[in-house]
Amino acid sequence: MATANTVNGRIERARTELSPTQMAAGALFIAALGFTLLFVQDPLVHDSLHNFRHAAGIACH
Amino acid sequence: MFAQYLTRGVKAGLVAGLVFGLFMAVVANPLVAYADELNHATVEESGHSHEAESAHSHESEGTHSHESEGTHSHGSGDSHAGEGGGHHDTAVSMAVTKAVSVAAGGLWGVVLGGAFFGVAFFFLEPAIPGPDAAKSYLMGLAGFITVSGAPWLVLPPAAPGAEQSLSVATRLPLYAGMMLAGALACLSAGYAYTRLRESSGLPAAIVGAVVPFSLLAALAVVAPENAVHGALSPTLETGLTGLFAFGQVLLWLVLAAAHAWFRLSSESESESAIPTAGRDSAPAAD
Numbered sequence: 615m616a617t618a619n620t621v622n623g624r625i626e627r628a629r630t631e632l633s634p635t636q637m638a639a640g641a642l643f644i645a646a647l648g649f650t651l652l653f654v655q656d657p658l659v660h661d662s663l664h665n666f667r668h669a670a671g672i673a674c675h
Numbered sequence: 676m677f678a679q680y681l682t683r684g685v686k687a688g689l690v691a692g693l694v695f696g697l698f699m700a701v702v703a704n705p706l707v708a709y710a711d712e713l714n715h716a717t718v719e720e721s722g723h724s725h726e727a728e729s730a731h732s733h734e735s736e737g738t739h740s741h742e743s744e745g746t747h748s749h750g751s752g753d754s755h756a757g758e759g760g761g762h763h764d765t766a767v768s769m770a771v772t773k774a775v776s777v778a779a780g781g782l783w784g785v786v787l788g789g790a791f792f793g794v795a796f797f798f799l800e801p802a803i804p805g806p807d808a809a810k811s812y813l814m815g816l817a818g819f820i821t822v823s824g825a826p827w828l829v830l831p832p833a834a835p836g837a838e839q840s841l842s843v844a845t846r847l848p849l850y851a852g853m854m855l856a857g858a859l860a861c862l863s864a865g866y867a868y869t870r871l872r873e874s875s876g877l878p879a880a881i882v883g884a885v886v887p888f889s890l891l892a893a894l895a896v897v898a899p900e901n902a903v904h905g906a907l908s909p910t911l912e913t914g915l916t917g918l919f920a921f922g923q924v925l926l927w928l929v930l931a932a933a934h935a936w937f938r939l940s941s942e943s944e945s946e947s948a949i950p951t952a953g954r955d956s957a958p959a960a961d
C-alpha cells in the first residue's frame with residue numbers, strides 16, 4: 615500500500631498486482647474485442663446493429 | 676485493487692447498459708423504424724424509386740462491403756440502398772435489428788464502463804482533479820468527448836436515410852482520428868490543469884485546460900467537411916440527431932453517477948468490513 619498516489623504509481627501497482635498470465639489474458643481480450651469489431655462489418659451483423667449504430671451516433675452508410 | 680476498480684467500472688457499465696438498452700428499445704428503435712417508413716414513403720411517392728435508389732446506393736454505400744460482397748439475400752443490387760432511398764428491409768428483418776440493437780446497447784454500456792471507469796480510471800485517478808465524486812463525472816465527460824463529442828464535431832449523428840458526401844472509407848478513419856484527438860485533448864487538459872494549479876494558481880489552470888479543447892475545435896474546422904443531405908424534413912432530422920446525442924449524454928451521465936455511487940457503497944462496506952452479496956466483491960484478488 616506504500617505506492618505513491620500518482621499515475622506512475624498506479625502503473626507500478628498494476629505491474630505488481632497482475633500476474634503475467636492476467637496481463638496476457640487482458641491483451642487477448644483486447645485483441646478479441648478488435649476482432650469482434652472487424653466481424654461487425656459482416657453484412658448480417660452490421661445490418662442487425664443498424665438502429666444501434668444510429669443511436670450511438672456512428673452510423674456508417 | 677485493480678480488480679476492485681475493474682469490478683466497480685463494469686458494475687457502473689451494467690447499470691448504464693440497462694438504461695441505454697431501455698433507451699434503445701423505447702425511444703431509438705421506434706424512431707429509426709418510423710424514419711425508415713417515412714423515407715420509404717418518400718421514395719414511393721417520387722415514382723422513380725428504382726433509379727433514385729441506385730443513385731443513392733452509389734453515393735452512400737458505394738464503398739461499403741455489402742455491395743462488393745453481394746451476399747445479400749435480396750440480390751437485386753439495390754438491396755442495401757434502403758439506407759439512402761428509404762425502406763430498410765435489408766439482410767435482416769426489423770424485428771431482429773431491434774432485438775440485436777437493444778442487446779448491443781446493453782453491451783455498449785458494459786464495454787464503456789469496463790474500459791473507461793474500470794481500466795482508464797484506475798490509471799488516471801491520481802491525475803484527475805477534484806474530490807472523489809467529481810472525478811467520476813470528469814471521467815464521464817472525458818469519455819463522452821473521446822467516444823462521441825470530438826468525432827461529432829466533424830461527423831454528427833446521422834438521421835436514417837441521410838446521404839453523406841464523404842465515403843465510408845473516409846469517414847471511419849476520420850471518426851477514429853477525432854476520437855484520438857479528443858482523448859489527447861482531455862489528457863493534456865487534465866495535465867495542464869494540475870501543473871498550472873500548483874505553479875500559477877486557478878485562473879491560469881483553467882486557461883491551460885481550455886487551450887487543448889480550443890485546438891480540438893480548430894482541428895474540427897480544418898477537417899474535411901461532410902455534407903449531409905437527408906430525405907426527411909429538416910426539423911425531424913435535427914430532432915433525431917439531437918435525440919441520439921442526448922442518448923449518449925444520458926449514457927455517460929448514468930455511468931458517472933453509478934460509478935460515484937458504487938465508490939460510496941464500496942467504501943462504507945470496506946470500513947464496516949461487512950462482506951457484500953459475495954459474487955462481485957472479488958476478495959481473492961486483494
Ligand SMILES: [Zn+2]
Nearest residue numbers: 673758835836
Ligand atoms: Zn440508417
